[in-house]
Amino acid sequence: MRKGDEWSMAEVSADPGLESRLDQLLRENDGVVRVEQISEVVEAVLATLSGDLTATDIRVYRELEELVSYIHIARQEIAALRPDEIQSHYIPSATDELDAIVEATEVATNEILDAVEIIENLQDRVDPEIAEIIANNTTRIYESCNFQDITGQRITKVVKALKHIEDKVEALVAALWERNEDGSASPDGKPKKETTDDSDLLNGPQLPANAFRQEDIDALFASFG
Amino acid sequence: MAVDKNMRVLIVDDYKTMLRIIRNLLKQLGFVNVDEATDGAQALQMLRSGNYGLVISDWNMEPMTGLQLLREVRADPKMKAVPFIMVTAESKSENVIAAKEAGVSNYVVKPFNAETLKSKMVSVLGDF
Numbered sequence: 001m002r003k004g005d006e007w008s009m010a011e012v013s014a015d016p017g018l019e020s021r022l023d024q025l026l027r028e029n030d031g032v033v034r035v036e037q038i039s040e041v042v043e044a045v046l047a048t049l050s051g052d053l054t055a056t057d058i059r060v061y062r063e064l065e066e067l068v069s070y071i072h073i074a075r076q077e078i079a080a081l082r083p084d085e086i087q088s089h090y091i092p093s094a095t096d097e098l099d100a101i102v103e104a105t106e107v108a109t110n111e112i113l114d115a116v117e118i119i120e121n122l123q124d125r126v127d128p129e130i131a132e133i134i135a136n137n138t139t140r141i142y143e144s145c146n147f148q149d150i151t152g153q154r155i156t157k158v159v160k161a162l163k164h165i166e167d168k169v170e171a172l173v174a175a176l177w178e179r180n181e182d183g184s185a186s187p188d189g190k191p192k193k194e195t196t197d198d199s200d201l202l203n204g205p206q207l208p209a210n211a212f213r214q215e216d217i218d219a220l221f222a223s224f225g
Numbered sequence: 226m227a228v229d230k231n232m233r234v235l236i237v238d239d240y241k242t243m244l245r246i247i248r249n250l251l252k253q254l255g256f257v258n259v260d261e262a263t264d265g266a267q268a269l270q271m272l273r274s275g276n277y278g279l280v281i282s283d284w285n286m287e288p289m290t291g292l293q294l295l296r297e298v299r300a301d302p303k304m305k306a307v308p309f310i311m312v313t314a315e316s317k318s319e320n321v322i323a324a325k326e327a328g329v330s331n332y333v334v335k336p337f338n339a340e341t342l343k344s345k346m347v348s349v350l351g352d353f
Contacts, residue, residue, distance in 0.1 A: 106240075106241070110245070117249065135253065138253075139250070142250055145246050146243075149240045149242065149243045201284075201315065201319060201320055203315060205314035205316070205335070211334075212334060213334075214333070217333075
């Protein structure tokens with residue numbers, strides 16, 4: 001609930017000071033109130049209902065009861081997911097494993113290149129026919145070693161996605177359980193970008209089914225003249 | 226005019242194995258005067274202090290991308306004419322369009338083979 005939202009209720013025999021409590025709550029929290037605070041307010045509203053209840057009173061009462069119950073259940077279900085473990089253990093563990101893959105493939109690729117360079121340097125010491133075979137096949141190996149660059153970029157994409165998920169989990173945890181250290185409200189997500197910039201061009205390698213082949217690139221490039 | 230294979234070539238990529246692969250492929254083509262940079266900012270510094278006949282650059286690097294490097298090169302009167310080949314995994318049409326608009330000389334998509342690299346160099350430098 002944010003400052004500016006109308007707080008309207010059906011006719012209810014409520015404590016007239018309740019509205020001022022709500023206004024105070026919004027002021028104290030810079031216009032953003034956490035769900036457990038909403039729950040407290042709702043319970044306070046229920047407690048203030050007194051006297052003969054009208055049909056409207058009963059309807060509002062039930063809806064507020066359901067709202068409180070929903071909030072409690074949602075918090076329990078989210079807590080059961082152990083978002084703190086996701087944030088502090090599983091995601092960092094996954095990103096560490098992925099970083100290790102990149103490092104391992106880099107080490108292996110360098111080992112391959114070391115060996116290939118040694119073989120390539122033998123060309124001057126063998127007859128031309130053998131030298132040509134060496135040249136052709138060392139070239140094939142260099143071409144194949146492109147894989148390390150591609151896998152590294154794909155893994156980087158995955159790591160970024162995991163970190164994005166981690167940020168969302170952190171925001172969820174902060175919103176539902178604790179205030180940030182500076183007392184500010186938790187973010188409810190980054191605003192949608194209104195304009196595109198160069199960062200939108202950073203997509204990394206495409207999946208094989210979607211990727212442009214070199215021929216496609218050549219054709220598009222040539223179309224510019 | 227014959228291509229001077231002794232020209233200085235700058236290769237730019239944040240993956241050192243890729244730098245090594247491109248260096249070895251260039252060596253096979255007879256280009257041995259090759260310098261390396263691991264990001265656009267380092268490359269720009271080298272380009273400003275050196276006299277390079279060709280730049281072969283990746284796109285996806287930090288803190289300066291290959292596209293940003295290209296724009297800087299084309300904006301500098303001293304080096305705006307240097308041939309610049311983008312070698313990158315970025316393969317969407319908007320990437321090619323953006324690179325072309327920025328003044329790229331040619332575009333190679335990873336993974337690539339030696340023949341493709343050579344053909345793009347020939348298209349930019351002339352036969353060798």
